[in-house]
Amino acid sequence: MARLKLLSVFMLFAGFCYGQKTEVLKPEEINKLLPTKIKGYSLDKESKSRLLTIGSLRYSLSERIFTSRDKSVKILLFDYVEAPIMFNQSLRKWQEMREVNTDSIAFHSIQTENGHRWESTHAQTQRAQIILAIDNRFFLSLEAEKMMMEELHEFLKNIKLSEFPGSHQRAKDTK
Helix, strand or coil, X not given: CHHHHHXXXXXXXXXXXXCCCCCCCCHHHHXXXXXXXXXXXXXXXXXXXXXXXXXXXXXXXXXXXXXXXXXXXEEEEEEEXXXXXXXXXXHHHHHCCCCEECCCEEEXXXXXXXXXXXXXXXXXXXXXXXXXXXXXXXXEEEEEECCCHHHXXXXXXCXXXXXXXXXXXXXXXXX
């Protein structure tokens, strides 16, 4: 009888621990995942974050814009943990894009240890973009003006992917 009670308590505890629903990050929490300072850049004062609800779907978004003379980088971070259909639609959209490599435009995808990454550059306008799908939860977008891909890669290093929820499952940032 004691074993049965002990087993019942264990099963109840396990249900609470493993059955808990992961909630979308609040605006102040998602903001903490993005840098506020990057050497050589100024943070635009209009950076913002919000929690959005569409029917029963909830997701959060943080936006930061950094500028340096004529260069700018817009960072968007989406947490789709409570909106997996939106994550999957975004993922499918990017996966369906065909790779391109010409003198003026390049677009390619990379499989990473914790998701997918897409990179695009437009040489004539000096625009570069990196999109990361992370842990079936987050989408991170970096859109740069007057910057090429090598410089945007350096910029990405300022975002500590190892601090994202779920990062205990991976040992290092995506490079």
